Amino acid sequence: MRKTQKIPKATITRLSMYYRQLELLEFDGYRMVSSEKLAWLCQINPAQVRKDLGYFGEFGVRGVGYDVIDLQTQIKKILSVNRDWNLGIVGMGNMGCAILMHRNLSLRGFKCVAAFDNSLDRIGMPLSGGMKIQDIKELKTTIRNLNIEIGVITTPASAAQGVADLFMAGHVNAILNFAPTRIDAPDCCLVENIDFTVIMDILAYKLHQKMAA
Amino acid sequence: MRKTQKIPKATITRLSMYYRQLELLEFDGYRMVSSEKLAWLCQINPAQVRKDLGYFGEFGVRGVGYDVIDLQTQIKKILSVNRDWNLGIVGMGNMGCAILMHRNLSLRGFKCVAAFDNSLDRIGMPLSGGMKIQDIKELKTTIRNLNIEIGVITTPASAAQGVADLFMAGHVNAILNFAPTRIDAPDCCLVENIDFTVIMDILAYKLHQKMAA
Numbered sequence: 001m002r003k004t005q006k007i008p009k010a011t012i013t014r015l016s017m018y019y020r021q022l023e024l025l026e027f028d029g030y031r032m033v034s035s036e037k038l039a040w041l042c043q044i045n046p047a048q049v050r051k052d053l054g055y056f057g058e059f060g061v062r063g064v065g066y067d068v069i070d071l072q073t074q075i076k077k078i079l080s081v082n083r084d085w086n087l088g089i090v091g092m093g094n095m096g097c098a099i100l101m102h103r104n105l106s107l108r109g110f111k112c113v114a115a116f117d118n119s120l121d122r123i124g125m126p127l128s129g130g131m132k133i134q135d136i137k138e139l140k141t142t143i144r145n146l147n148i149e150i151g152v153i154t155t156p157a158s159a160a161q162g163v164a165d166l167f168m169a170g171h172v173n174a175i176l177n178f179a180p181t182r183i184d185a186p187d188c189c190l191v192e193n194i195d196f197t198v199i200m201d202i203l204a205y206k207l208h209q210k211m212a213a
Numbered sequence: 214m215r216k217t218q219k220i221p222k223a224t225i226t227r228l229s230m231y232y233r234q235l236e237l238l239e240f241d242g243y244r245m246v247s248s249e250k251l252a253w254l255c256q257i258n259p260a261q262v263r264k265d266l267g268y269f270g271e272f273g274v275r276g277v278g279y280d281v282i283d284l285q286t287q288i289k290k291i292l293s294v295n296r297d298w299n300l301g302i303v304g305m306g307n308m309g310c311a312i313l314m315h316r317n318l319s320l321r322g323f324k325c326v327a328a329f330d331n332s333l334d335r336i337g338m339p340l341s342g343g344m345k346i347q348d349i350k351e352l353k354t355t356i357r358n359l360n361i362e363i364g365v366i367t368t369p370a371s372a373a374q375g376v377a378d379l380f381m382a383g384h385v386n387a388i389l390n391f392a393p394t395r396i397d398a399p400d401c402c403l404v405e406n407i408d409f410t411v412i413m414d415i416l417a418y419k420l421h422q423k424m425a426a
Binding site for chain 1: 222225226228229230232233234237254291292293294298306307308310311312314315316317318321323362363386387389393394395403405407408409410411412413414415416417418419420421422423
């Protein structure tokens with residue numbers, strides 16, 4: 001990658017989507033894929049695929065396409081997911097447990113190494129892999145001991161900012177927030193929000209357009 | 214809206230984000246908001262806010278900004294979320310339960326009216342609001358009886374396509390898919406996928422860039 005070039009977030013998102021499709025193609029026994037096919041699978045246009053990959057080098061062979069396995073390796077390297085990342089989850093309700101047991105996360109190197117709650121009913125509860133739900137008070141020590149690099153917040157909205165502050169105090173500067181609220185964080189901390197209601201809105205909009213057509 | 218104009222999906226996504234911020238602004242007691250402030254809250258540029266809203270008409274007053282409550286009403290109308298939508302969820306593990314109990318979904322008019330599973334351990338289990346987990350075999354009848362318009366899939370990947378087929382057979386043509394797999398559907402069916410691992414990839418990429426800087 002040319003060092004001076006800023007890569008659009010949409011390109012990074014699509015690289016991750018390409019990677020998912022390449023995994024499925026490999027599973028289905030494909031060894032090569034054209035940009036046309038990859039684009040079709042991702043519901044975008046082929047020029048976009050070539051442009052996105054073009055930021056990082058020349059991966060395909062003209063008229064032949066991309067090597068399905070090789071391109072996966074390259075994309076993993078670009079995205080820095082060719083290594084493991086340690087996750088800590090706070091808020092062990094249904095959403096927290098769903099994330100903890102999400103098989104694809106750990107398969108892709110996102111390892112949940114610790115889980116926390118503030119409820120006495122949950123603290124101490126055994127989890128898979130010999131883990132136990134820890135008291136949120138132990139967050140700071142555990143961040144250091146287990147080298148937690150990414151914080152996942154699955155608490156109610158009212159608790160989210162407080163938990164984010166604890167993560168930042170422990171020098172965890174990347175947060176994935178599932179709580180339906182805004183997290184205030186300085187520029188040095190990365191926050192990505194997952195809001196199901198936004199995607200639901202998109203679906204409702206499209207469905208209404210279709211019904212009105 | 215000019216009927217002939219195709220609205221980009223990114224605009225629809227941002228409208229939904231504006232709506233979230235307007236709700237929070239209202240909660241904080243604001244009556245007016247400038248495009249600059251709204252843009253800053255959404256981490257985009259003010260011209261984008263004006264362009265997105267411009268697709269649908271003139272909502273602001275030059276030099277004054279937008280009425281916080283009025284713009285919410287307008288956006289709800291544009292997104293067709295000024296009415297309720299009936300949801301049916303299939304797969305009542307942690308993720309299914311998390312969606313079912315997601316307070317903000319129902320507050321925004323996305324009502325979970327039925328929940329299904331195929332496990333004998335779960336079928337018949339009572340849920341909040343007098344609901345019970347139903348046998349997946351009852352999906353088709355329940356779609357008709359309760360007018361389910363949006364299907365939510367929270368099953369393991371291996372079951373997702375089968376469930377999608379059942380929804381489509383019941384004429385549910387909008388699906389929100391949480392299962393980490395691709396759903397094959399004809400053009401008449403809308404499918405939106407939520408893949409946490411894509412967002413995790415984005416976070417890992419940015420974190421690595423920051424660590425390398």
